[in-house]
Amino acid sequence: MLSDRDSTADLAPIPSLLMIAAVHHHLIRTENRMKVGLIVEAGDVREVHHVATLIGYGASAINPYLAMETCENLVRSGMITGISPEQAVKNVIKALGKGVLKIMSKMGISTVSSYAAAQAFEAVGLSHEFIDTYFTGTSTRLGGVGIDVVATENAERHLSAYHAAGASSAHERLQTGGEYQWRREGPPHLFNPETVFRLQHATRTRRYDIFREYTKMVDDQAENLMTLRGLFTLRTGTRPVVPIDEVESVESIVKRFSTGAMSYGSISKEAHETLAIAMNRLGGKSNTGEGGEDVDRLLDPERRSAVKQVASGRFGVTSMYLTHATDIQLKMAQGAKPGEGGQLAASKVYPWVARTRHSTPGVGLISPPPHHDIYSIEDLKQLIFDVKRANPTARVHVKLVSQSGIGAVAAGVTKALADVVLVSGHDGGTGASPLNSLKHAGTPWEIGLAETQQTLMLNGMRDRVVVQVDGQMKTGRDVIVAALLGGEEFGFATAPLVVSGCILMRVCHLDTCPVGVATQNPELRARFSGKAEYVVNFFEFLAQEVREYLSELGFHSLEEAIGHNELLGVDRAVEHWKASGLDLEPVLVGPEFDDDEPRRNRVPQDHELEKHFDNQLIAATADVVEHGGTIALSLPIRNTERAVGTMLGHEVTVRKGEHGLPAGSIDITLTGSAGQSLGAFMPAGITLRLVGDSNDYVGKGLSGGTIVVRPPADATFAAEDNVIAGNVIGYGATQGSMFIRGIVGERFLVRNSGASAVVEGVGDHALEYMTGGLAVILGPTGRNLGAGMSGGTAYVRGLERENVNDDSLATGELLLQPLGSADVEILRDLLEQHHRETGSTVAEGLLADVEAAAAEFVKVLPRDYAAVLETRKTAADEGLDPDGDEVWTRIMEVTGG
Known part of the structure; x- marks a missing residue:
């Protein structure tokens, strides 16, 4: 038992993570670790990450006694009402446990x-010596502080709890905090009232001088x-200065800028469209985020988002959506939440959001962990292949999170023919992230x-792929640093939202944004004050600042600057007391390369589209697609x-649209x-009819298409006892x-949101x-x-x-229910279609007496989904608009809000 309960004015508690890691590794080195369990009892454990790290470094159990006693005190003092102290503690334990489960799931760990x-x-x-001694085996690429600095900061923290002259019974006010939100007496934030005011004032009045004040405050x-x-x-001074009028124009530089992936639903319609309009005017790109786009926007060149994201949730990913993309971004991860799919609280899934995202109003959305068709590099390569056939003219991005080993993954996806690799930093989480994900x-x-x-x-692959970067970039200097490190395109999310009115209240996930940015509530959305012109001003100011840096560094264009990391120095790091142990050579220097080694993209990837099976289908069906008829x-x-029918489908969608x-x-x-x-x-x-079998x-x-898979008519085996198609059938079907x-195989109909499917047996996780x-x-x-099923219906025999x-x-x-009369009729219809299309003997036998056969089936549907459907049906019977405010209020009541 490792406990800090006995700390006093004279005895400062050792940080619990250092305590557990030190003992854990000492026991390993003395070959005694397997003989004992370690339990941590600590007052500094209050967040999910604290629990996760303690378990990750060897704790078998954790007692966050101070967090639990604090909750009890909040209830007993009346600051929290309507709950008993015991239940409050249970809720804390449950929340910490669920948080650890979530972290484990996104790391791909199940127990x-x-x-x-x-x-x-x-x-x-953290320094290599410190890590080797206490956290042996942990990666720390840059080095840093050691035990002396940790001890100094620990002592300072302890002193703040006691008077310097000794212990005192006098109560002092606790520090305000401010890790997540800016607080006047808390730690510093780059976005604070001063910088937010200057940024908004500069972009709304088109004052470049005030913008420079903002960037100076951020950069300095x-x-x-x-x-x-x-x-x-x-x-600067390494190369001759280039006159500013000889430097690449603002109009050219802004084409390298994009806005981050913020889904419609996480931010409001007004905010989403403001960003899209601004980027389309500039020639840059806005990003849909992982959640569909209304058809009227898809067809509007001014409001359309150029980058369409394909995440593990597949919300609203249709042929129409992909066909109207300039770029298609495959989301392996995002900076704020690597491995954790996007999420949208039920209270933000308003009817219009649900319609766009092909889901149910009032039912929360969460992307599954990426263990379906992007689990391995082979799966990812197949997905790149698929979406390139779904829109042959679009560039395909793969979005990766910055972490050790990202280089190997980037090389892998480049070999897999990604056109763009996006390196996403750890900062961010705009729109819907819970605080634990930030x-x-x-x-x-x-x-x-x-x-x-x-x-x-x-x-030898740098010339084959474009490298993009994002993650709380705010100024022209950030762009220049990114370019010198190898970035060619640059993404911004929080900053354009601040320009549009965001004041960083950090309540995005609660649907209570007071400025109408990260909310779907019509009353709050009415407060949105952003305009596309402000966002245009921001990016043009940014480009102008980039031009000034290029001039000073001696470059005629941003293209010339890419990859010249020799122009970055580390003087400030050496001078700062807490940064003196950092070794930035892995970032700034790295291996030596010949001068002629490519540092940026030069040649497009060869996707071999001309060799695809569908070319013959497109040629044979051209007349029908253009003029109608059948073939x-x-x-x-x-x-x-592979992906047979996909490129043909793209041609159909280009010419005939959504339907x-x-x-x-x-x-x-x-x-x-x-x-x-x-x-x-x-x-x-x-x-598509397949006589045979499929992968x-x-x-x-x-x-919207129809797929039939059946064995040959002369097959001698029982079809219902044999596998005819592989895993992840119907993933993300709409x-x-x-x-x-x-x-x-396994994972049948993962994230299906609208298709009907009949099958004669499935593996795990259907x-x-x-x-x-x-x-x-x-x-x-x-x-x-x-x-994780939150909608749809299944009849399972x-x-x-x-x-x-x-x-x-x-x-x-x-809910598991017997089939009602309406269900029996639906089942009969689908069995008849199945028998007609496949010749199924199973369907034939069931059709002989459907009423009796229905007793063998169980109806599976989610409780909230059933409640929402019933609520909307009742409202329609009463003559109410199922998407109206009154019905929305009822939905919030039946689903618990």
């Missing part, structure tokens, strides 16, 4: 025994060095960008042919074994139908994170059915309760 002592952390600013961090780049100096995740973009640049150059084709297929072609316009029969992603993102009007991802992102005669649509499973199911997700049953989030 706490695997997380314990795993040291799945990276240190920033003085004693409070708050960023890694704040330690760098620019080595810190302790990822590293500064300076570290990740330098490693990415160096690794790509070492592997039937029959072709052989082999498993090297595609009339049903049955193009009917294609393929014979043989299909490769991955058969029919991915396929729109209405196309029917993974059949119907990924299906957008519309359309699938009829599969046979068994499929219907995971489903938000809409209909599934009929006629045969055996694997374990963990319905995990012979379902056993032990195969349903335990948590969903225990909490009552999933």
Whole structure:
């Protein structure tokens, strides 16, 4: 038991993390660790990250006694009401436990025994000697402070609790804090009332002189060095100064700027469209974030977001969405929340947000962890292949989080034919992040960008890919530092929102934003004061400041400056007492390269689009797509042919828009074994029939088309007992139908939001994170059915309760019901279609007496989804608008708000 309860005025408590790590590693070195369990009892444990690190460095159990006693005191003193002290403590324990589970899930760790002592952390600013002694094996690329500085700061903190002359019983006011929000007496923030005021004033009055005051306050961090780049100096005078009128124009530089991925839903319609309008005027790019875009915006060149994000949630990712993209961004991670999908509280999923994101009003949205089609580099390569066929003209980005090892991943995705690699820094989380996601995740973009640049150059691949960077960039100096480290394009999220009126209240996730930026509440949105002109001013000012730095550094263009890290110095780092131990050589120097080694993108990736199977389909169906009519084709297929139907679907969407072609316009029969992603993102009007079998991802992102998979007519085996298609079938489907005669693999219909599918058996994790649509499973199911399911309905034959997700049953989030009369008719219709399309003997047997067969089925649907549907139906029967304010209030009541 390692405890700090006995600390006094004379005895300062050792920081609990240092205490556990020191004992843990000492016991390992003396070969005694396996003989004992370690329990930590500490007063400095109050956040999820504290618990996670203690477990990660060897704690078997933790008693955060001061946090629990504080909660009891808050209740007993009347500051918190309506709850007992005991329940308050239970709630704290539950919150800390759920937080640790969330961290484990985004790290890909499923049991706490695997997380314990795993040291799945990276240190920033701790010396190698200190790490080797107390945190042995932890990565710390830059070095930094040691035990002496830690002891000094610990002593100062302890002194603040006691009078210098000795202990006193006098009570003193606690420090205000201010880690997450700026506080007058708290720690410094780069965005504070002074900088926010100057930035907003400058961009609203088009005063460049005031903008320069703002950037000077941010860049001149003085004693409070708050960023890694704040330690760098620019080595002017190394090259001859270039006259400012010979430097690249503002109009050219702004084309390298983009706004960050903030989804519609996390921020308001007004804020989202303001950013899009501004970037389209400038020739830069705005980003949808991970959540769809209204069709009227997709078709409006002024309001359309150029970058369409494809995240693990696939919210609103349709053929139409992808077709109207300039860039498609695959979200492996984001800076504020690496590995943790985006999330949107139920209270922000208003009806109009749900419609755009293909989900249910009043039901919270969360992306699943990326363990589906971006789990490995091979899966990611396939997804790049798929979305490039869904829009051959768009660049494909892969968004990575800055951390040790990012260089190897960047090299991998470059080999996988990504056109752009985005290095996302640890700062950020605008719009919907819970506070626990804003810190302790990822590293500064300076570290990740330098490693990415160096690794790509070492592997001879730097000229094949564009490197983009984002993460709380605020000034022209930030852009210059990023360019010198190898960045070619630059993303901004928080700063443009501040320009648009954000005052960093840090209540984004609560839907209470007082300035109408990060809310969907119509009353609060009415307060939004931002204009596209202000955002345009910001980016033009930024570009002008970049020009001035380029002139001073001796460059004619930003292109020339890319990769010249020799112009960065570390004088400020050496001079600062707390930074003197830092070794910035890995960032600023790295390996030596020949002068002619490419430092930036020069050649496009070769996606071999001309070799794709669909080219023959596009040629054969051109007349029907252009002028109407019908056509039937029959072709052989082999498993090297991937994403068949996807490029054809893109051509249909380009010409016919959101609704595609009339049903049955193009009917294609393929014979043989299909490769991955058969029919991915396929729109209405196309029917793909496969006689044979298929690999993974059949119907990924299906957008209205029909897919039929069945064995050959002369097959001698029982189809219902054999696997006919792979894993992750129908992932992220939004519309359309699938009829599969046979068994499929794991993760069937993950994040389905609108398609109907009939199948004769599934593996583990079926219907995971489903938000809409209909599934009929006629045969055996694997374990963990319905995990994270928040919408949609499933009719499952012979379902056993032990195969349903335990948590969903225990909490009552999933309902298991017998089929009603309306359900029986829906089942009958789908069985008839399944039999007609596939010749299924299982469907034929059930159709002989559907009423009796229905007793073998269980209806699975989420509780909140059922409540919302019933609420909307009742409102419609009363003549109310199902999307109106009164119905929204009812929805909030039935789902608990």
